[in-house]
Amino acid sequence: MLQDILVTGLVNGGVYALLAVGFSLIFGVARIVNIAHTAFYMLAAYLFYTLLVKVGLGFLLSALVAVGAVTLLSVLCYRLVIEPVREHDAAVLIATIALALIFQEVMLFTFGGHYLGIPSTLEGGVRLLGVSIPYQRLLILVVAAAMLSVVWFVLYRTRLGLAIRATANDLEVANLMGMNVHRVAMATVALSVALAAIAGVVVAPVFVVDPFMWLAPLVTMLAIVVLGGLGSLKGSLIGALIIGYVEAITVFALPAGAYLKGAVALLIMVVVLLARPEGLFGVAFEEER
Amino acid sequence: MIYPLRRAWGELRNEVFVLPSRTLVLLWGLALLALPLAYADAYVLRILTMTCIFAIFAASWDLLAGYTGQVNFGHALFFGAGAYTSALLSLRLGVTPWATVWAGAAVAALFGFGVGYLCLRLRGSYLSLATLAFPLIALGLLFAFPGFSGGELGISGLRRLVVSPTANYYVAAVSMLAIVFGLWLLADSRFGIVLHAIRDDEVAARASGINTLRYKLAVFAIAAAAAGFAGALFAHYLRVAGPSSLEVALSFQVVIWGIFGGLATIYGPVAAVFILYPLTEWLGSFRAVGELRLLIFAVIVLLVLLFMPRGLTPWVRDRIETQCPRCKQRNGSWKKICRLCGAALSEMKLNYRPR
Numbered sequence A: 001m002l003q004d005i006l007v008t009g010l011v012n013g014g015v016y017a018l019l020a021v022g023f024s025l026i027f028g029v030a031r032i033v034n035i036a037h038t039a040f041y042m043l044a045a046y047l048f049y050t051l052l053v054k055v056g057l058g059f060l061l062s063a064l065v066a067v068g069a070v071t072l073l074s075v076l077c078y079r080l081v082i083e084p085v086r087e088h089d090a091a092v093l094i095a096t097i098a099l100a101l102i103f104q105e106v107m108l109f110t111f112g113g114h115y116l117g118i119p120s121t122l123e124g125g126v127r128l129l130g131v132s133i134p135y136q137r138l139l140i141l142v143v144a145a146a147m148l149s150v151v152w153f154v155l156y157r158t159r160l161g162l163a164i165r166a167t168a169n170d171l172e173v174a175n176l177m178g179m180n181v182h183r184v185a186m187a188t189v190a191l192s193v194a195l196a197a198i199a200g201v202v203v204a205p206v207f208v209v210d211p212f213m214w215l216a217p218l219v220t221m222l223a224i225v226v227l228g229g230l231g232s233l234k235g236s237l238i239g240a241l242i243i244g245y246v247e248a249i250t251v252f253a254l255p256a257g258a259y260l261k262g263a264v265a266l267l268i269m270v271v272v273l274l275a276r277p278e279g280l281f282g283v284a285f286e287e288e289r
Numbered sequence B: 001m002i003y004p005l006r007r008a009w010g011e012l013r014n015e016v017f018v019l020p021s022r023t024l025v026l027l028w029g030l031a032l033l034a035l036p037l038a039y040a041d042a043y044v045l046r047i048l049t050m051t052c053i054f055a056i057f058a059a060s061w062d063l064l065a066g067y068t069g070q071v072n073f074g075h076a077l078f079f080g081a082g083a084y085t086s087a088l089l090s091l092r093l094g095v096t097p098w099a100t101v102w103a104g105a106a107v108a109a110l111f112g113f114g115v116g117y118l119c120l121r122l123r124g125s126y127l128s129l130a131t132l133a134f135p136l137i138a139l140g141l142l143f144a145f146p147g148f149s150g151g152e153l154g155i156s157g158l159r160r161l162v163v164s165p166t167a168n169y170y171v172a173a174v175s176m177l178a179i180v181f182g183l184w185l186l187a188d189s190r191f192g193i194v195l196h197a198i199r200d201d202e203v204a205a206r207a208s209g210i211n212t213l214r215y216k217l218a219v220f221a222i223a224a225a226a227a228g229f230a231g232a233l234f235a236h237y238l239r240v241a242g243p244s245s246l247e248v249a250l251s252f253q254v255v256i257w258g259i260f261g262g263l264a265t266i267y268g269p270v271a272a273v274f275i276l277y278p279l280t281e282w283l284g285s286f287r288a289v290g291e292l293r294l295l296i297f298a299v300i301v302l303l304v305l306l307f308m309p310r311g312l313t314p315w316v317r318d319r320i321e322t323q324c325p326r327c328k329q330r331n332g333s334w335k336k337i338c339r340l341c342g343a344a345l346s347e348m349k350l351n352y353r354p355r
Helices: A002-030 A037-055 A059-085 A089-111 A135-157 A159-169 A171-176 A181-203 A215-228 A233-253 A257-275 B002-016 B020-038 B042-067 B076-092 B097-118 B124-144 B165-188 B190-200 B202-207 B212-238 B248-261 B267-284 B293-307 B312-320
Strands: A125-128 A131-134 B321-323 B330-332
Touching: A002 A037, A002 A135, A002 A159, A002 A181, A002 A215, A002 A233, A037 A059, A037 A089, A037 A181, A037 A215, A059 A089, A059 A181, A059 B293, A089 B248, A089 B293, A125 A135, A131 A135, A135 A159, A135 A181, A135 A233, A159 A171, A159 A181, A171 A181, A215 A233, A215 A257, A215 B124, A215 B248, A233 A257, A257 B097, A257 B124, B002 B020, B020 B042, B020 B165, B020 B312, B042 B165, B042 B190, B042 B212, B042 B248, B042 B267, B076 B097, B076 B124, B076 B212, B076 B248, B097 B124, B097 B212, B124 B248, B165 B190, B165 B212, B165 B267, B190 B202, B190 B212, B202 B212, B248 B267, B248 B293, B248 B312, B267 B293, B267 B312, B312 B321
Parallel strands: none
Antiparallel strands: A125 A131, B321 B330
């Protein structure tokens, strides 16, 4: 059981980290609470399913096309829907909720509400420490680790990353220093949604694909981001691992754990917030006035 | 006998008929009360009953989110608390629903107090995202103890407050008018001004000697009580208190209503419910577009927001009324001079947009 907890927690934590880091990026740079973030994850899973099962492209090609198309769509949505109302925080908020609902309904209408299964990208598994780990879960872990390294590289070793971090730190000063903050925000949206799309593609064979698959990870992701501190990437990463393990422990150790895993994870978040209102690694907000 | 009538007429003429928005609200209230006399179709009454219940819910959210700035993403917790409390009391203990509805509101107020207490130190997005957690924690507990809560099926077989559709409609409509008017009065009073101050600048409010913590707790409790009352009415009307009253979808729904209608107005969310809820139900009645109703709903919300980013009612109000530049009172847009202080209004039609 201990090994099960270790492995499940790590795999789920990896997926959550992909989602939470992207969400945190958008929030840090553009101060957008993007409720539609996991809806893009759902879209990517559907697109991957269509390309793989219906069209019959190979695994790699369908994955690449799915991620690319969803990223493109996110940039379009940002330009057409979010940017015109950027001045009004409340409008941005419900614009993202409305987008998520639209995606959900379009998928419900196109594919129906039933669960879709996707064949595993990799068959078979490996035995490690006495637990059999299917290759698919190992793949999730590898992809998550690789993508997080890529994000780290982009943010800390490229000019774009410098601009993103500067904008997140202080939008107005970054603008005065000659950065095109609108373009930086757009690049951030693309980067973050690409992460969500990749998460959607890798988990699709493990989880079931249905139009409501965005709700549960949305709540968990928000809990992680708040737990780790809004806008903090390190916080999101550590928060994702904490929540991944807490969920795994609840499911394996408690009776009726499957029902309680969300509740326990959220309870942890609330407890952390009571002790540190800005989350584990959040910067204590100066009174923003 | 004649004096109070004259006085009432004077109030009406000087306070209501001078402003087109207030006249509209009065006409709408009267129409709501008179509707069953003219057109007592059971289906229409059913939809309007639900609309009234949700209007209470949306207005209570606006007091918390719009006025005080505590943008609550878990308002369904209070709705569900009211529904489940009233359902459990009336079914397990056999208390009459007329009493348990109030008990539901009281328990919801306690929940509001608790959530408010836990969230006192949180602000902005942290508060929104943290409050999202509470109804889901409650939902997890409900599913984990199905013997007590009925699990996925909820608690069914409740008694209605009254039997006939018309009577049910009047219960909902009268409570809605009373509660919404009460919330509006509250928001328009000195208490409401303090709430505006807390939203705009909490530090300054505290520096002015306002105990903002106490105000925030009070607002959480009041908003939760109103939401819980709506939840209890909802449970007894549908005769079931189920887990759907705690879902994220309902919490998001109330956020959409509130922002679509216009924040910090009370009547805005009510107007939004009265437009959006019957619209979705009406769309659902067509076979061809029935499946698409949520899609159409979302697209409409999105399009309206692109043109009216501050919400529907502030946009409409700016078209039919102007604000006096000197005394900040509102006037009908046809007026040349302010009705209260006599300042000229016409040249201020530049792009003056109060925030």
